[in-house]
Amino acid sequence: xxxxxxxxxxxxxxxxxxxxxxxxxxxTRLDAIIFTHGHKDHTAGLDDVRAYNFLQRMEMPxxxxxxxxxxxRSEYAYAFDAQTYPGIPRLNLIGITxxxxxxxxxxxxxxxxxxxxxxxxxxxxxxxxxxxDANDIPPATLEKLRGTSVLVLNxxxxxxxxxxxxxxxxxxxxxxxxxxxxxxxxxxxxxGRHKAIAAxxxxxxxLAYDGLSVNI
Numbered sequence: 058x059x060x061x062x063x064x065x066x067x068x069x070x071x072x073x074x075x076x077x078x079x080x081x082x083x084x085t086r087l088d089a090i091i092f093t094h095g096h097k098d099h100t101a102g103l104d105d106v107r108a109y110n111f112l113q114r115m116e117m118p119x120x121x122x123x124x125x126x127x128x129x130r131s132e133y134a135y136a137f138d139a140q141t142y143p144g145i146p147r148l149n150l151i152g153i154t155x156x157x158x159x160x161x162x163x164x165x166x167x168x169x170x171x172x173x174x175x176x177x178x179x180x181x182x183x184x185x186x187x188x189x190d191a192n193d194i195p196p197a198t199l200e201k202l203r204g205t206s207v208l209v210l211n212x213x214x215x216x217x218x219x220x221x222x223x224x225x226x227x228x229x230x231x232x233x234x235x236x237x238x239x240x241x242x243x244x245x246x247x248x249g250r251h252k253a254i255a256a257x258x259x260x261x262x263x264l265a266y267d268g269l270s271v272n273i
């Protein structure tokens with residue numbers, strides 16, 4: 058998920074195809090990365106940040122809660138060794154909590170949710186909110202979502218799932234949050250064909266897709 062907010066170029070999570078996505082969308086500058094949680098399908102592309110290190114001649118600021126930062130130190134230990142070598146990803150790890158924080162002049166509000174028992178952060182920036190890998194949104198987070206105009210929300214499949222919203226649950230949650238437009242993401246192959254599922258969705262809810270661009 059790439060966001061351009063004023064002068065800020067920001068990515069939420071770096072999946073396995075991070076490099077391909079950034080090349081496809083011609084993202085030539087990246088100011089920071091935020092992680093929602095530490096599952097590999099959200100962190101596997103971090104090594105490819107080295108291209109931005111080279112182009113921008115700077116470490117990449119990486120924001121996440123401390124448990125995720127510790128996991129990154131373990132998975133990418135070669136980037137944090139006392140004796141490093143040229144070409145490794147250069148990362149500036151920055152811890153966050155549930156409180157709002159700033160990147161440049163942009164205020165970012167963490168949205169704590171649960172992925173079964175695993176704490177995950179969604180994020181709100183202005184009138185845009187992003188929540189992935191969740192099957193429970195606590196009341197305090199619902200309050201933080203009040204007034205969101207565009208929401209991105211995970212919906213893994215049609216059948217019920219142990220740690221993700223399914224399609225029915227995601228549509229119900231979208232109605233509860235009340236954003237003007239909701240895009241469903243983190244769709245699996247079990248969801249079904251795009252055209253068939255899209256035809257079932259209520260007004261104001263749509264399936265996200267690779268390359269989707271939204272202006273707010």
